[in-house]
Amino acid sequence: MKTQHIKKTMMILIVSVSSVLLWQSCTQQEQSRTYSDLTSEVTGEVIAELTDAPFVPARITAKHNTKVIVHLEVIEQPMRLADGVEYTFWTFGGKVPGKFIRVRQGDQVEFHLHNHPDNMLPHNIDLHAVTGPGGGAEASLVAPGKSAQFSFRALNQGLYVYHCATAPVGMHIANGMYGLILVEPLEGLPAVDHEFYVMQSEFYTSGGFGQKGHQEFDMQKALDERPDYVVMNGAVGASAGENAMKVKVGESVRLYLGNGGPNLVSSFHVIGEIFDKVYVEGGTLINRDVQTTLIPAGGSAIAEFTCEVPGTLHLVDHSIFRAFNKGALAQIKVVGDENHQVFTGKEKEEVYLPEGSAIQRISSGKQAAASSEPIPEKSLNERLEAGAILYKQNCMACHMDHGGGIPGTFPTLVNSDFLKARADKGIGIILEGLQGEITVNGSNYNNIMPAVALNDDQVASILTYVFNRFENGGGHIKAAEVAEWRNKK
Amino acid sequence: MKRIVTSAIFFLLLGCCDLQAQHPGMKTIPAGTYKPLMKTVADEITVGSFLLDEKPVTNAQFKAFTDARAEWSPTRVKALFADNQYLQHWDSSGAWTDEIDLMPVVYVSWFAAKAYCSWLGKRLPTLDEWEYAAAGKPEPGQNISSTETLILNWYSRMSGENHLSGSIYRNEYGLWDMHGLVWEWVYDFNRVVSNDDSRNSEEIPSGLFCGSASLNSAGASDYASFIRYAFRGSITGNYTMRRLGFRCAQSVQQ
Numbered sequence: 001m002k003t004q005h006i007k008k009t010m011m012i013l014i015v016s017v018s019s020v021l022l023w024q025s026c027t028q029q030e031q032s033r034t035y036s037d038l039t040s041e042v043t044g045e046v047i048a049e050l051t052d053a054p055f056v057p058a059r060i061t062a063k064h065n066t067k068v069i070v071h072l073e074v075i076e077q078p079m080r081l082a083d084g085v086e087y088t089f090w091t092f093g094g095k096v097p098g099k100f101i102r103v104r105q106g107d108q109v110e111f112h113l114h115n116h117p118d119n120m121l122p123h124n125i126d127l128h129a130v131t132g133p134g135g136g137a138e139a140s141l142v143a144p145g146k147s148a149q150f151s152f153r154a155l156n157q158g159l160y161v162y163h164c165a166t167a168p169v170g171m172h173i174a175n176g177m178y179g180l181i182l183v184e185p186l187e188g189l190p191a192v193d194h195e196f197y198v199m200q201s202e203f204y205t206s207g208g209f210g211q212k213g214h215q216e217f218d219m220q221k222a223l224d225e226r227p228d229y230v231v232m233n234g235a236v237g238a239s240a241g242e243n244a245m246k247v248k249v250g251e252s253v254r255l256y257l258g259n260g261g262p263n264l265v266s267s268f269h270v271i272g273e274i275f276d277k278v279y280v281e282g283g284t285l286i287n288r289d290v291q292t293t294l295i296p297a298g299g300s301a302i303a304e305f306t307c308e309v310p311g312t313l314h315l316v317d318h319s320i321f322r323a324f325n326k327g328a329l330a331q332i333k334v335v336g337d338e339n340h341q342v343f344t345g346k347e348k349e350e351v352y353l354p355e356g357s358a359i360q361r362i363s364s365g366k367q368a369a370a371s372s373e374p375i376p377e378k379s380l381n382e383r384l385e386a387g388a389i390l391y392k393q394n395c396m397a398c399h400m401d402h403g404g405g406i407p408g409t410f411p412t413l414v415n416s417d418f419l420k421a422r423a424d425k426g427i428g429i430i431l432e433g434l435q436g437e438i439t440v441n442g443s444n445y446n447n448i449m450p451a452v453a454l455n456d457d458q459v460a461s462i463l464t465y466v467f468n469r470f471e472n473g474g475g476h477i478k479a480a481e482v483a484e485w486r487n488k489k
Numbered sequence: 490m491k492r493i494v495t496s497a498i499f500f501l502l503l504g505c506c507d508l509q510a511q512h513p514g515m516k517t518i519p520a521g522t523y524k525p526l527m528k529t530v531a532d533e534i535t536v537g538s539f540l541l542d543e544k545p546v547t548n549a550q551f552k553a554f555t556d557a558r559a560e561w562s563p564t565r566v567k568a569l570f571a572d573n574q575y576l577q578h579w580d581s582s583g584a585w586t587d588e589i590d591l592m593p594v595v596y597v598s599w600f601a602a603k604a605y606c607s608w609l610g611k612r613l614p615t616l617d618e619w620e621y622a623a624a625g626k627p628e629p630g631q632n633i634s635s636t637e638t639l640i641l642n643w644y645s646r647m648s649g650e651n652h653l654s655g656s657i658y659r660n661e662y663g664l665w666d667m668h669g670l671v672w673e674w675v676y677d678f679n680r681v682v683s684n685d686d687s688r689n690s691e692e693i694p695s696g697l698f699c700g701s702a703s704l705n706s707a708g709a710s711d712y713a714s715f716i717r718y719a720f721r722g723s724i725t726g727n728y729t730m731r732r733l734g735f736r737c738a739q740s741v742q743q
Contacts, residue, residue: 088645117574117731120644121716122723143723145574145730166723168715216645219712 038153040065042108047071050099053233054245054330056195056256057102059188065106072099073114074123074142074164074177081203081229082236082327083389084212089176089234090123090164096234097199097260098162098179103129104186105157110149111136117145122166124148128298129160129181137165154183159282159300161258170262174204174222176234178260180300192304193251198239198315198330200268200295201260202227209326210393225263229327230317236327241401244312249336252306255315257282261297268295268303269318270332272311277304292318307334308342324397375457380464380476387465390458395466398449403470409447411440415471425477426466427485430459456482515540515739516663523621526714536621541614542736544655544665545673546605548579549590551597554605561601570600574729593654593671593734599726602674606737613676614738616721623667625660633658636668640713643669668713674735678721 045067049057060066075094081087092098103109113125122143126135130152133139139150163169164177180199204222205215209229221227233239247253259266269292278290282300287293293301307313315330316323323329338345378386392401398410405412413419418440419426433451437444454462456479463477520538555562555576563576576596579585597605599613606612614622627633639658657669667673724730 120732122720141719141723143720143728143730144732146723146728167719168712171712171716216642219641 038155040106042067042106045069045110048101048103050093050101051197052093052095052099053097053197053199054239056100056182056197059102059184060104060107061188063186065104065108065186067108067110068103069110069112070101071112071114072101072125073116074119075116076119076121078214080235081205081215081231082210083392085205085210085236086214087203087205088214090121090172091176092125092162092164092179096176096178097197097201097258098177100179100197100256101162101181103154103181103183104188105154105183106186107154107183108151109154110151111140112147112149113140113142114147115142115144119144123164123172123177124166125162126165127152127160127162127181129154129156129158129162129183131155134165135162141166157183157185157284159183159256159258159279159302161260161298161300163260163298170222171217171219173260173262174202174217176201176260178258180256180258182256189254192254194245194247195254195256196245196332197256197258198232199234199258199260200230200232200264200266200317200328201234202262202264203229203231205229210389212389222262227264227326230264230322231327232315232330237329239315239330241331244331244333246333246335247307249307249310249334249339252304253332255303256300257293257295257303258300259295259297263297264317264319264322265297266295266328267292267318268301269293269316270303270305271314271316273305273307273313275303275305278302307332309339310334310336375455375479377478377480378457378461383461383464383476384468386458387461387463388469390454390462391465394452394454395462403466407443409445411438411443411445413466413470413472415441417441419466420472424485425475425481426463427459427477427482430454430462431482431486456480456486512540512739514543516543517741518618518622518662518664521621523617523624525617525620526718534617534621536617538741539614539618540739540741541618541622541662541664542611542738543663545593545671545734545736546602547591547654548594551576551594551605552579554608558604558608561604566601568727570727571598572727572729575601576729578731588653591653591655592651593666595671595731595734596729597674597733597735598729599674599678599724601729602735603676605735609737611737611739613674613735616675616677616680618738619667619673619675622662622664623660625662625664625667628659628661631658637713640668640716644713644716671732671734672717672720672730674733675721678724679726 042065044062044064046060046062046069048068048070050070050072051057060068072092073094074090074092076088076090077094078086078088079096089096111125111127113123115123122141124137124141126137128135130136132152136150136152140148142148160181160183162179162181164172166172178199178201180197204218204226205211205228206218207213207215207228218228229236231238237243239245257268275290275293276288278287278293279285279302280287280293281296282302290303293303295301311334313332313334314323315332317328399405399413400410403413411418418438422428429449430452433449435448437446439445459482460477460479464475466472467475467477518536518539518541520536522533522535524532525534559565560567563579566575574596575598576594578596603613624636627636627639633639652670654670655665657666659665660667724733
């Protein structure tokens with residue numbers, strides 16, 4: 001029995017080893033085609049244009065290989081991670097993700113890494129595009145107030161991640177030290193109308209998602225791989241809302257996608273589009289008609305599509321809780337004329353009630369209250385300030401930033417006769433949820449709003465914000481009123 | 490902090506008072522052992538008893554030195570011994586206040602720090618002495634949960650050098666601000682990136698980069714210490730920096 005098993009294993013081993021050898025000889029041939037020819041002449045020099053996400057530098061148009069000089073500055077500084085949340089980021093160039101670098105296959109890159117004198121720590125850079133020890137890490141280790149220089153030849157085409165590799169590597173990456181470098185063919189990638197830079201990454205903070213104030217790095221959460229934030233382009237909403245990328249109907253888009261990690265793999269998806277073309281893992285293999293593409297931590301992908309219809313495209317990690325609860329969302333706004341041959345919009349809506357179905361609640365109001373600590377009553381201004389942030393986190397997705405909702409689907413909160421008529425000032429709606437047919441300012445709605453798991457203080461702040469900002473006659477709702485209502489039930 | 494420190498407390502009790510009377514501003518560190526971060530060095534390192542400055546050297550103290558030894562003044566120092574940022578904060582900080590007197594001196598090179606110590610009949614602590622002394626636990630009652638948290642918060646706060654020397658915390662040896670104020674020079678700061686075995690001379694630096702760090706270290710999650718070692722690996726003797734100061738040590742006369 002045992003010897004048979006060993007024989008079998010040996011056979012498998014032999015077969016797999018020989019097939020690996022076979023495969024290797026093939027790939028070696030193929031690789032020699034994609035390698036840059038080292039004998040090609042490098043003439044002239046240019047200073048590389050570097051850009052912050054979501055923008056991409058223009059390609060270098062010289063017909064020959066050239067020397068590209070890159071100056072990248074490491075800056076440690078506190079910045080916004082989410083509304084009301086600050087974090088001390090370690091950056092390549094002052095933002096997260098780091099500056100986008102663009103060179104061509106065969107170019108000679110002269111790299112200068114500057115460590116700002118106000119920084120605390122030594123840093124270096126490991127560019128995955130470099131063929132050489134540590135990707136340049138050892139050659140670029142530099143103390144605060146110093147600069148390091150090294151050079152490399154961009155041998156392989158592709159989209160590569162760069163990151164800091166100074167010990168402890170995990171912490172340098174977790175604090176924001178990564179970016180992308182594109183090595184394109186000498187003649188450039190095919191022309192498109194727009195190119196954008198989007199990089200996903202996680203943050204591990206001492207407080208949970210949305211907890212206000214300055215947050216420290218939490219090492220235990222990083223070891224456990226349990227991030228509080230998963231974001232696109234370095235902060236919640238960095239490339240969404242007002243900062244969304246903008247294109248017109250009919251235009252083609254190329255996305256340079258990266259994943260800085262430090263831990264998670266991204267299931268990158270654009271809600272409302274299909275990728276016509278994906279350069280798998282940022283290399284030269286092209287896959288077509290793709291819905292979701294994996295981007296490994298420390299890896300990349302290039303995705304291309306054409307925007308046929310107007311609307312907002314949501315770029316998400318389809319490990320979906322990360323998108324809607326931890327911030328992994330960016331947006332592209334497509335403006336232009338409708339094309340009903342491609343997409344009609346909603347044609348008809350009917351009530352559908354299958355037998356025995358019940359609506360699940362997120363949480364009952366009482367449970368949320370039980371776990372919360374007593375919080376002192378806020379002033380009106382404090383309520384409005386807190387309410388503005390809480391509204392964005394909890395309400396804006398349906399009722400919209402302007403409070404006007406979406407006609408026919410989500411009711412308006414602006415000068416709402418429905419809200420003003422309620423004796424509970426809306427407290428019951430947030431604590432208990434609301435479903436069924438209602439009439440707001442003359443329009444009918446038949447939809448479901450789930451109960452929202454917020455504490456008394458938060459409910460009071462949101463409602464005070466809604467009554468004051470959306471022309472509902474003002475007022476100041478106190479946490480005590482919410483508590484009273486909650487206990488009465 | 491996963492270092493295990495076993496200290497000979499009896500030695501301290503017997504020897505301390507006598508010695509300290511002769512060395513104001515210094516504390517006697519008892520002999521003991523500590524676990525170094527790099528396993529490649531040894532599992533445990535024995536450190537003999539020595540004296541160490543209670544606080545990092547201040548601007549006022551260093552000013553007295555450069556006044557007495559003009560070859561170390563900012564205008565006359567040789568480029569070989571200090572880069573062009575040497576003591577630049579003395580120039581740019583405007584009015585010299587009493588507070589500046591008491592802040593730790595920074596923008597000093599290893600050569601200058603060493604010269605200062607020998608001017609006083611002292612020396613720089615060795616890396617082992619410094620690490621061993623810095624592993625001392627915070628004295629209770631200072632509202633510090635752990636040295637590691639203190640260090641990590643210091644990295645993200647980035648403002649230590651603007652505090653007074655002797656204002657952050659005191660440890661069990663009576664030493665102030667071993668962490669949380671400024672980085673400090675040690676005599677053999679570059680030891681972690683060189684090695685007795687020349688065959689390995691190219692391998693050792695990478696011991697602190699990337700994957701090998703987790704294989705060679707005693708505590709892979711001791712991020713606070715990794716950063717200190719990486720910092721030492723990034724500097725050379727004539728470097729001066731905004732957040733780098735020092736304190737002196739002295740051997741105990743046997």
